[in-house]
Amino acid sequence: MAADTATHQFPLPAILEYPSSTPPELITQGAEGRLYKSTYLLPSIPCAVKYRPPKPWRHPLLDARLTRHRILSEARNLAKCRREGVPVPAVYAIDESAGWLMMEWVAGGPVRAAINEWLRRRRDAERAEGRAGDAMVEGTGEADADLVALLRRIVTAIGRMHKVGIVHGDLTTSNMMLTPWERGKEPANGHSVEGDGLLEGDIVIIDFGLASQSVSHEDRAVDLYVLERAFSSTHPRAEKLFTAMLESAYKETFKEAPIVLRKLEDVRMRGRKRSMIG
Ligand SMILES: Nc1ncnc2c1ncn2[C@@H]1O[C@H](COP(=O)(O)OP(=O)(O)OP(=O)(O)O)[C@@H](O)[C@H]1O
Numbered sequence: 545m546a547a548d549t550a551t552h553q554f555p556l557p558a559i560l561e562y563p564s565s566t567p568p569e570l571i572t573q574g575a576e577g578r579l580y581k582s583t584y585l586l587p588s589i590p591c592a593v594k595y596r597p598p599k600p601w602r603h604p605l606l607d608a609r610l611t612r613h614r615i616l617s618e619a620r621n622l623a624k625c626r627r628e629g630v631p632v633p634a635v636y637a638i639d640e641s642a643g644w645l646m647m648e649w650v651a652g653g654p655v656r657a658a659i660n661e662w663l664r665r666r667r668d669a670e671r672a673e674g675r676a677g678d679a680m681v682e683g684t685g686e687a688d689a690d691l692v693a694l695l696r697r698i699v700t701a702i703g704r705m706h707k708v709g710i711v712h713g714d715l716t717t718s719n720m721m722l723t724p725w726e727r728g729k730e731p732a733n734g735h736s737v738e739g740d741g742l743l744e745g746d747i748v749i750i751d752f753g754l755a756s757q758s759v760s761h762e763d764r765a766v767d768l769y770v771l772e773r774a775f776s777s778t779h780p781r782a783e784k785l786f787t788a789m790l791e792s793a794y795k796e797t798f799k800e801a802p803i804v805l806r807k808l809e810d811v812r813m814r815g816r817k818r819s820m821i822g
C-alpha cells in the first residue's frame with residue numbers, strides 16, 4: 545500500500561520524496577516518531593526510515609536539539625551494536641538535523657505478536673481438550689520447547705548487547721523483531737501457516753531511541769527488570785518461564801552476568817517496596 549502524502553498530515557522528510565525512492569508506506573505512528581518502509585539504492589532493497597517530525601508544542605530550538613540528539617544517539621548505538629556483532633538493523637543513512645534515520649528493513653514481525661499468537665493457539669488447544677486454557681506455561685513439556693528456545697535466544701541477544709557496553713533503556717517484546725528462518729518468508733496477508741514454525745527465527749533488537757553506553761551492573765539490571773515487567777504484563781501466562789530463562793541463559797553470556805543477576809534481585813526488591821508504598 546503506497547500511502548500518498550496527503551494522508552500523512554505533515555511534510556515527509558525530503559529523502560522520501562526523492563524520485564528514486566519507492567513511495568513510503570507508513571508502518572507505525574507513535575507519539576514521538578513515525579516509521580516508514582521504503583527502499584534504499586535499489587527498488588529491491590527495502591529499508592526502514594524512522595522520522596521524528598518537529599513537535600509544534602515544544603520550543604523550536606529545544607525541539608531541534610532534542611531530535612538531533614535522539615537520532616544521533618540511536619544511530620551511534622545501533623552502529624556500535626552492529627560492529628560488535630549484536631543482532632540489530634544496519635544503519636544506512638542519517639540526517640539528524642532533518643530528524644530521520646534510515647536503516648535495514650527487518651523482515652518478520654515483533655516478538656510480542658508471535659508470542660501472543662502462540663499463547664492463543666495453546667489456549668485454544670487446551671480448551672479443545674476440555675481444559676480451562678488458563679494454565680501457566682511451565683516450559684517442561686515438549687509442547688513448550690519452541691517458546692523456551694525463543695526466550696533463550698532473546699536473553700542471549702540482550703546479554704550480547706550488554707557485553708559490548710550498551711543498555712537499551714526500553715526493552716519490551718515490541719522492540720524485538722523475529723525474523724523467520726530460511727523457508728519462512730513474511731507470511732502473505734499476515735496469516736502464517738498453521739502450527740509449528742511460529743516462533744522460529746532470529747531475534748533482532750530494535751528501537752535504540754533510549755539506549756546509552758554503559759557497563760554499569762546497575763544499569764544492566766534495570767534493563768533486565770524493565771523487560772521482566774513488560775513481559776509479565778504483555779504475556780502473563782509465560783511470566784514465570786521468562787524469569788527462569790532469564791536467570792539461566794543470561795548468566796552464560798558474559799563474565800559479569802552473574803553479578804548483574806544478583807543486582808537484579810535488589811532492583812526487584814526496590815520495585816516491590818515502591819509498589820507497596822504506592
Ligand atoms: N528496521 C526495522 N525494520 C522493520 N520494521 C521496523 C524496523 N524498525 C522499526 N520497525 C517497526 O516499527 C515499529 C516502531 O519502531 P520503533 O520501536 O523503533 O519506534 P517507536 O517505538 O515509535 O520509537 P521511540 O520509542 O524511539 O519513539 C516497531 O515496533 C516495528 O514494528
Ligand SMILES: [Mg+2]
Nearest residue numbers: 718719750751
Ligand atoms: Mg518501539
